[in-house]
Amino acid sequence: MDSIMIYVPILMAIIGLLFMMYKRAWVLKQDAGDGKMKEISDYIYEGALAFLKAEYKLLTFFVIGASIVLAGITFIPGVKTHLLIVVAFIFGAIFSAWAGNMGMKIATKTNVRTTQAARTSLPQALKVSFGGGTVMGLGVAGLAVLGLTAFFIVFFHLLSGGSWQDTEAMTVVLETLAGFSLGAESIALFARVGGGIYTKAADVGADLVGKVEAGIPEDDPRNPATIADNVGDNVGDVAGMGADLFGSYVATVLAAMVLGNYVIKDMGGNIVNEGFGGIGPILLPMAIAGFGILFSIIGTMLVKITSDDAKEKQVQGALNVGNWVSIGLTLVSCYFLVKYMLPETMKMEFFGEGLQDISSMRVFYATIVGLAVGGIISSVTEYYTGLGTKPVLAIVQKSSTGAGTNVIAGLATGMISTFPTVLLFAGAIWASYALAGFYGVALAASAMMATTAMQLAIDAFGPISDNAGGIAEMSELPKEVRTRTDILDSVGNTTAATGKGFAIASAALTSLALFAAYVTFTGIDGINIFKAPVLAMLFVGGMIPVVFSALAMNSVGKAAMDMVYEVRRQFKEIPGIMEGTGKPEYGKCVEISTKAALREMMLPGILTIGFPIAIVLLGKLVYAENNQLVAEMLGGYMAGVTVSGVLWAVFQNNAGGAWDNAKKSFEAGVEINGEMTYKGSDAHKAAVTGDTVGDPFKDTSGPSMNILIKLTCLIGLVIAPILGGDVHTVKDGVAMTCCSAMGECTSMSKEECIEKGCTSKTCKFMNQEVTEEVSKKVMVEKTKTDDENVKATVKVVSTVNGKESVEEFTFEGNEAEVDKEINAIK
């Protein structure tokens, strides 16, 4: 029978979704302001929905195509993945789109209500804007846990009879479940990239013509691209980020479940006596995710300020309190859940080091590592990108000698920031692995992701506040309204940067967990980069994030140019537009951004999805007889993408963030070479150039890296069963199966099997009723004691069906006699 624990995460998810609905009702009840405000807000709402609608329409074709391919895979001989993976894939895609849609709807409804609330007081404005963020966060997290858990339960019942059978059966369940994650991540790719292109095309286009050429301020209603710009904030930062974290969340939990399955395998394949239907290690990550939703709810409730005179610091403080409380509660819950759900001592296979006894406490320590990484990465990111920090001030100083030196300084800052970040990640991988193997790595990621709802609430609050400010400006509201929204917006900028740090940290750990799951699924002996084809693929993998980023940046450039021409046209052709009497055609600009984003997101998408498939095809073509090598090649590619992707994500995000705040520093004035320098100075203009470069870095290509690396590893995981077993033709009439660790068995001749050095661990005999394998190793040492006599020690290591025993004998005397004794042993 099932353990009741299997239903707990669903319960938590439903609680989260109920609270979300309550919160949404509250937000929607708030005053949405008067005519002009409402009008602008409606424009944004409609523009955002129009984009989503067009995007989803396009993606429907993609989902159909991918479904057919996936279905095809399940029919390949030897692949045990169930056809249900297609259903899971489609639902993963739908859930992801649903989560993005929901988040965007509430965000575009909340913005105007925040503006209206800001007319009364800052605390009220925070309450409304963060309320919107909370709805978004809980919606995403709730749907993720609900979807993943529900599908797990369904597949567990359909494919494994609702109870633990063996590792192989569970592998089929999880392999099929991977479709859900793949669906979610595929949609996320397009949402992130498309959203990123949209938002920056609109932003750059609006700025270049509006601010620079026409000299009108940001968010001025006379600028035809201003609505598109505000839509972009939602499309990119809300829907894109939501889809990204939805994908991470699902992928992390899935990877941890896969690795949990192998913990059970390492323990002998059956731990039903340990409770939880014998699948405690598999249920644990879902449970942590479920409880994380509860703690996120508690955290969001703590976010509030009381004084209308509060500044950025107080607002940031309020967010921090909520965040840390939810992290703290997660930490405590991890302790109890680990204690409760895992066997006190587990056996885990450490590659090259054999089976080791791992106490459940060590798994708990691994979760601490994950939570610590989540916390530290935010500080590191803030150090490199925050207002007034040393690196940002250095960029400000360099602005005095022109745009060139500003750009160099920004690039260098982003590059240097990889130093602590990568050391932190490397340390976390090493530590969590040393504590509890790759299961530890996956649980570190799961713990970190547990408070996703809270993280997203904090993230989404930024663009909502940004929009609220925009609406205040466009509606020409009193100055104090804008001052209040500016405070929220400024905090939002910081949380956006730290949120990106959290997203890449989670993507890195998730990818490693997926990578580990991949290796386990294929049953290969690790990934050896001393094989040249594997090394070559490591190179190719390393190149992909760089080219992906370039494509994304070029796309922004192209789309922005389209926007520039359109805005210029409207300024020229619409009479009275600059005097405020002629009405700009906002819709045209929204349409341009939408079309450009959809058009431009294709190539990076094809690159991401196409390359792993191309490598497998190429590998199969060259090494038709050696699936294992092909699997290693794909593994090398995955490692290359992950390592390079993390580097380029950190570099681009932090460089972009640093440039942005270097530019912002001029608003309050900065001291350069002893002189106070303000907006409008040459140094400020140089800083604006840096920010222009940084915009696609931090909002398009940088954040896309997360999805690139996760999706690459997920595709690998889904392809894994194809590469699982070595397929050989039957020879000599004797059939034998050579099985990968996941139980993919294929026929091959006995000769070949022996030639390949298969052991009883990886091989199963077929058509034979009794199977046995014995290996005996005899080591002899002889030392002459005098001319005739010798002393000999003989050690015999016998292995019978994988079980090893050691015997030792000592003989002394005449050499011939001793030899006889030794031969007898042999």
Added chain:
Amino acid sequence: MDSIMIYVPILMAIIGLLFMMYKRAWVLKQDAGDGKMKEISDYIYEGALAFLKAEYKLLTFFVIGASIVLAGITFIPGVKTHLLIVVAFIFGAIFSAWAGNMGMKIATKTNVRTTQAARTSLPQALKVSFGGGTVMGLGVAGLAVLGLTAFFIVFFHLLSGGSWQDTEAMTVVLETLAGFSLGAESIALFARVGGGIYTKAADVGADLVGKVEAGIPEDDPRNPATIADNVGDNVGDVAGMGADLFGSYVATVLAAMVLGNYVIKDMGGNIVNEGFGGIGPILLPMAIAGFGILFSIIGTMLVKITSDDAKEKQVQGALNVGNWVSIGLTLVSCYFLVKYMLPETMKMEFFGEGLQDISSMRVFYATIVGLAVGGIISSVTEYYTGLGTKPVLAIVQKSSTGAGTNVIAGLATGMISTFPTVLLFAGAIWASYALAGFYGVALAASAMMATTAMQLAIDAFGPISDNAGGIAEMSELPKEVRTRTDILDSVGNTTAATGKGFAIASAALTSLALFAAYVTFTGIDGINIFKAPVLAMLFVGGMIPVVFSALAMNSVGKAAMDMVYEVRRQFKEIPGIMEGTGKPEYGKCVEISTKAALREMMLPGILTIGFPIAIVLLGKLVYAENNQLVAEMLGGYMAGVTVSGVLWAVFQNNAGGAWDNAKKSFEAGVEINGEMTYKGSDAHKAAVTGDTVGDPFKDTSGPSMNILIKLTCLIGLVIAPILGGDVHTVKDGVAMTCCSAMGECTSMSKEECIEKGCTSKTCKFMNQEVTEEVSKKVMVEKTKTDDENVKATVKVVSTVNGKESVEEFTFEGNEAEVDKEINAIK
């Protein structure tokens, strides 16, 4: 006895050096012009020498320190490397410094003679400037081959008695010889980084104040930094590039020799009957290098133009003829050398695929791969960076919307350029490995590097012409002189970019060969990135090139600021400087660049050398008992540095080159949106900003990547013997040795040895007169034929001291009886 072939490369090197001396005498005989020209040229000469002197003084301390460390390594128990490695190291450093010094001296002597020659005709100017380049190229290549071959002969006699003993003895010879390469590469690191910082600090400083603030043209004698700027061209592009290629050359040949040693091992350890003293595969790479010098001489003789009306195209054509002829001759010689020196069929161990028969022709095909890569990479580089190419014109177009879009376009171009480059490298690695294993990879690199003398001649000719133009400008010579030098300079810019492509391609292949040599030296089973500590180090390694680049860029920024303040001070304080009556203090600027370069090159140097050592120490601390894992960790680090380093080198070099030529495009005028746009326009200013960003990219951090990856792999190779064997204390009174594949044997208890699963392949018993190891593996298959009877097949695989034999038995009949038979076998 030695084969005579061992002395042939030395002969070739001496021919090369003699021709070099003849050519130098010819160049020095040329007219060095009149007073003003001579004066300026002397300033440059002295400034350059002053820098080199200061640099070498500082590096003396480094060499002494490193020598002590190296000496210490040879005393570590189990390390067989001979103390002579210290001598080799010191000479490697001296030779490298000598080559740089020689190149710089001739370059700074040739520049003014080129100017003078340009007063008569373009063909004469080309003859002189290329003559200087030829001296440089032949000097570097000649010294490299001479030094490496001479030390090989000396060590071969001292450590192996001048004839083939066995793989172990040769390994000691080559391991000791690695010191020469390490010395050369260490000096190269500082020369490249120091030179790169010097040249860009002077360049940026001179431009920012001179061109931008004071509005005087480039190379104007009133600019105090102009001499430093011209010195920088020599320090960076001549000495730095020379040291870089000197290092590549030596490292490539060394790596190929190491892998040649393992080819002999795979063939049974003794191929004396095949001729060449049984070391043909080791001598081959040296022979190819030696003949390459000859062919380079022939190539350089073909570089000439006849018409004074020649344009860039004809000059480039003349260089191409010389280049392709020398490459073609090398190809032909490779065919004959391979046929002549290698056994017709060799055995090579392919990791995971076992021993394979490889014909010598396949080695020849691998050299074709190398030569092809050298050719193709130039075309690829030219496509992304050449004047008038699509990517460069795209950057030009983007300049019209400001510096921001120009910078984005340049970055994207550099990033996209990694696509064909990495695919080319990956294909070359895979192909040459598939043809002839890692020996094939190393020989591909050797063939590519064979024409280094020619490549360097073409490379060095660029900065010489650049200087010649500078001298013409500063000496206020007639306009046609500058026009002629401008043609040479323009061609020099293209060759500089393609030369960088060649340098990184050679560095990539060299590093892989070193990487393979490292794995073989340590005797590990490859490098498995599925082990988390190894994966963590892959991440760390990937980060190093990024941080290194950032440090180099920041250094340029800092040094340039020093220069800016000094130039501003001189403009303000020296009366009549702008009118040409006051004389600028050139020396002060030279001093600032020198000091800054020396100061700033330290941190990147420490990073490069310190990290591999830190990883080994950390690894030893955590895994004291598991040298193999530490070796894998270091291997993972090396792979990370190589993959990421290649990417960042290509990205930075090509982005920088593209920006540079985008800016240059404005000189002749470009069409943007249908309008002709020239120098001085807003778009041109934007392009200048891009070029400022690109300068440190292409001249400082980008080219440094080559040395970073080669030096990292070389350090690994020198550390390898420490990690070669598992060091254990003697226990239980029974000593036993556990040996790595390279023959490093260290004591360990028998218990531990058995526990570690050592086999006769990796273990040698010590203190025992008779040693034997037997392993028997029995596989049983039983099939019931009816209720009582069974049919059983028993396969017995016995291994006696590493030799395997297989027996097979079949029994049929009553189960109990069959079991008895089977037990008898067991």
